[in-house]
Amino acid sequence: MTIAGSPRSLAAPTGPASLQQRRVKSSNGSHGVRAGNSQEQQQALPQAEDPLLQSMQRSSVQQQSWQQRQQQQQRRKGRQPRQQQQQQQQQRPRPPAVVGQASSKQMPASRFADCSSYQAVLTALQLEQQQQQQQQQQKGQQQQLQLSAADMLSLMEQLAAIGRAHSAGAASSSSSSSSNSVFVEDQALQQLLSLAYDLLDTHASCETPPPQPATATPAKPSPAAAAAAAAPLRPRDLLRCISCLASLKYSMPGRLSHLLEAGPAGGRAGLAGLRMQQLAGLAGSLARAGVRPSNAWLVGLMQEAQAKLQSAQLSQLSQLLAGLVKMGVKPAASWLACLEEQAVACLVEQAVRVQVTQGQRQQQQQLDDNAAAEGGSSNLRRSSSSNNSRSPAGCRLHDVAQLLAAFAEARHSPAPQLAAALWGATADSLAAADVAALVELLTALGELQLVPPGSWMQQYYCSTTSHLGQYRPWQLAASAAAVGKLVQAGRSGTSQPTILQQQNAAAADETRAAEWVSAVLQQVQRQLPAFAARDLAALLSGLAALQLPLAASQLAAICSEAQQKLPRLNTAGLAALLTAVVNLQQQQQQQQQQASGGSAAVAELLTAEWAGAFLRETAAKLPVFPADDLAAVLLALRASGLQPSALWLQAAAAQLASKLTLLQPSGVVAVLDALHSMGHSADGSWAGSAMAALEPRLVELQAGELELLLRTLLALQVQPSAGFVDAARWAAQQLGQQGLGGQQSGSVDGESSDGEVCVEACLQLLLQLESGGGMAGQATPVASSVA
Structure with missing residues (x-):
């Protein structure tokens, strides 16, 4: 993996020399022997054939140059004013690290923290790769760019921060210059993603090297060996890096899934090291990136989250559940009950804050009314009251709406305790909420049909x-x-009668x-x-x-x-x-x-x-x-x-005939009656499909629906099978015994209820169907509750 760019030339010493000669030269330089510049010192040093000796010679020369510059600056410090000394302290060059060594000292977190764009991050990584490539070329080696665990985590978190900043500023910029900058940033991000995935693959596949036995005179490792011996990312840090990558604009679901399932991140060990906020963020990022981990990995995530639910905030609960549902997970009822219990606790806490704030607001209003005649002090009190009237920090409407929308998508009806806590926690925040949060909250309430007071x-x-x-x-x-x-x-x-x-x-x-x-x-x-x-x-x-x-x-x-x-x-x-x-x-x-x-x-x-x-x-x-x-x-x-045309009705009936089993029994009866009412005479095949779909489910019909079905079949002059007639008679008898069907008003003075009338009508219609009776108008008139 190579990033385009011209490598920076690094001076290399020449000439063969033994290890003892190199130590003598290094010792003389460290005891105050001054040289004109670093180039003279490099020429004075003999050349070593061993790559290890070459690397150690260059490190020694660079260390001597840095020490000499530091001594000169210390001598001038006494002759400089204090302000200049502080500036010099800030601008003092750092000691050069060994080229190619992947450690936090070589690439501190501030290098990435100062990068405010993808292009700046890419430039910093290009410089690092050029240095490592130059070192590897001198040794005749070809290796990929290597970063330490701390540098990897810093890099990924900075990329995620840049992505959030770009998303926040995307809506406010619409000029041509901003469009050009977005194009440049997109290109840089695409290059960075390829590089970042390769780096993470290296950390995910490597293992911590075993400890080496102690020796009498341990030799200094080479830069390449030090880079290879660097500890890989811990499982929890690898998951944090994956979460940062998943939150970026361009994600690679395939490579993210591979990183999740392979290496140390595939087990529960990495999840155990994450806090609740990180678990929720990981679930949300994976869902937005379109990643669907294996069921075993998702079960581990849910188990770790359940163990930490008591410390979770409402925003974390909503992000976790929304991410799981979006990934196609339907949590168990017991798991949802635990999450809902914690959500109720968060909402109750917020409701208490709202009540306290309202009480303070009322007290402050009374003080303002009493001090209305005091002039300036009244204005001061009013300004204090306006500052205290703000809603307390707590759950946001967006978090509540996201949680309710996830409940609706999971087809889980919230408990009454959650609804009761919801109204008290959100009523005072409606006036100050933004449009998007209000629409999102109301839509979620409508999907759940959770009626507010x-x-x-x-x-x-x-x-x-x-x-x-x-x-x-x-x-x-x-x-x-x-x-x-x-x-x-x-x-x-x-719908029941209410008081005045x-x-x-x-x-x-x-x-x-x-x-x-x-x-x-x-x-x-x-x-x-x-x-x-x-x-x-x-x-x-x-x-x-x-x-x-x-x-x-x-x-x-x-x-x-x-x-x-x-x-x-x-x-x-x-x-x-x-x-x-x-x-x-x-x-x-x-x-x-x-x-x-x-x-x-x-x-x-x-x-x-x-x-x-x-x-x-x-x-x-x-x-x-x-x-x-x-x-x-x-x-x-x-x-x-x-009244649609006959051709339209025939085409619609033909399309619906093969899909009747997908409808509820009451829907099949309603469609059959609608087609008949609009003048469509169902042929034997269509009516046969309807009866075949209804026969095993006739017991699910109410008495009025069963009566409507039998009247429609009689009007269509359809002769049902003996099995259908038996099933319909048994369903009618069950309705009569259980007292189901229709609106029952009870029997008064020996009068029959509407349900009993419907059952009696069904039995008489079945007799007419068995005898091959004519149209419904020719049948024996029977009182019916169906309009």
């Missing part, structure tokens, strides 16, 4: 309404979608949410052309979930913009967009009818042009539609009242 949401609305102008399009869409999920989850969780106070609180929350949504829509109108297609679908989904009165003109503008960007949506985006537009259309109709008695005209969101464009785009992507997305499209079309 009304006071927390009120604080969120107040804190963000005045800053919505700083939101980017995707942040506006993500915030609206998350608020919609939270409101919908809260609505479903409080709770109803008033809910009305106040709805009013404040409506004001917040109105402010969001104003910013949406201002930035509408900049919205991506997926952001428009997320925005409309959130607005539909809120179920608030919205201006028809604003919704029409958003739908029109979404129509122009339909080709940019994937299958999930198309399904979400149609579902949201259909729901908004129905809400608009209901709200307009309630407001004006049904006489006012309703703005049409689902125009014929919009629906035609959507069906054409969906038809082009039917072969790649997953089962869930295609089922959602069919159900939305049925709810909207739109």
Whole structure:
């Protein structure tokens, strides 16, 4: 491995000499014999044929030159002022080290600490390699660049620090000169990475040399031997270097995985020497670099982290869990419980700090009010109060959001204790948080459907309404979608009758949410052309979930913009967009009818042009539609009242026939009913596929769903198999015995519940199917709870 550059010429003594002669010359020079310069001393020394003697001669000459310069400076020190003496002390040259010796004395950490760019680090390494190559050429050897363990660790940490500085300053620089500097830095980084991996490979593959037996007169080792005998990186330091490399802009996942699995870093010994902060940083860096270690290595990482969880901070917990989940790890429930317990402790500690700060703030406010008439002292107290009103240092919203997002990705529902501690620890930090942290936190709450209390949401609305102008399009869409999920989850969780106070609180929350949504829509109108297609679908989904009165003109503008960007949506985006537009259309109709008695005209969101464009785009992507997305499209079309063509329905049914087993039983029943309602007469093969997919799972259906299935089969004039009929009858009997299915209101004065009526209807429909009955209209009418 060679770095381009011209080697620096080093003077070498010539002439044969014995070891005794070299010692005499060296002894005379060290006892005060002065020479004109280093070149005269080198000429005076005889040349040695042995490479070891040559190296020792050069070291002696360089040491004598340095001692002479030091003596001359000491003589001048008495004649110089004190300030000049201090400057001379700072500029005094250091004694030259033996060329080629890889030690911390030769390359101190300050050499890399002073390098503020990749190019500066590369220049320092080039100089070191040139020196080592010159020494090796004189000895007839060819070896790679060698660095000591301390130098390697210093080098990697400095590269990581430079990378963080570049990432922080990337957003603020956009000029052509900065672009050129970024290009130069990228080239330097690519050269440095190749060199750094080679150096780490050398340390990972070498072993600590065994101790040598003591001799009577130990000989001084040669520079090459000293470099080879340098201790390699300890396992924990090797892991720290790997973490630094993984955090850089350009990473090599293959080589990182090799370094992790091979050598001393592959075992748990290296992990045991890392602190919790380093373990979390290692997991996060590997995840960002796209490295997936072996399961054995990951198990060792999780075991070491679990042993140190009690000393972990919230930022370390979030970084550790997010890194593990991103690497495809699904931690065990017991491991997550331990991590969650420590997270609760961190949040409770932060909540206590918030309460103490609020108490101090209230006391200071009272003092300011009492001292309002004291003039200057009042101003001083007010300034002190403003300084004390800042939120205490503790958990950041970004750390909380990262932890919750990792929980959501791992499909782990947080415990109630974590939620309770979360609201108290974060409510006071909403006003001072940045936009990115707020959006990230709200999105994580929406994914978990972790509904905050009304006071927390009120604080969120107040804190963000005045800053919505700083939101980017995707942040506006993500915030609206998350608020919609939270409101919908809260609505479903409080469906039971509430007392008057709770109803008033809910009305106040709805009013404040409506004001917040109105402010969001104003910013949406201002930035509408900049919205991506997926952001428009997320925005409309959130607005539909809120179920608030919205201006028809604003919704029409958003739908029109979404129509122009339909080709940019994937299958999930198309399904979400149609579902949201259909729901908004129905809400608009209901709200307009309630407001004006049904006489006012309703703005049409689902125009014929919009629906035609959507069906054409969906038809082009039917072969790649997953089962869930295609089922959602069919159900939305049925709810909207739109009538696709027979060819479109036939193609959609054919694509879904082979994917029915991927749907839930209730989804298969809903799709079968939707196709029938839109006029598609399912042929025998499609209906047979539906019954084959449902037969082993009929017991999972509710009574109303089972009744709807049997009525649809009867309307399609499909003759089910005897096994299907038996399975359906057994499922109906189980529902009747267990009292499941439908909404049971209980029996009053001998009246039957809705569930019992559904079960009775299912048994009668099965009799008609067995007898080959006609259409559903010709069947015996039975009371049903299905609309």
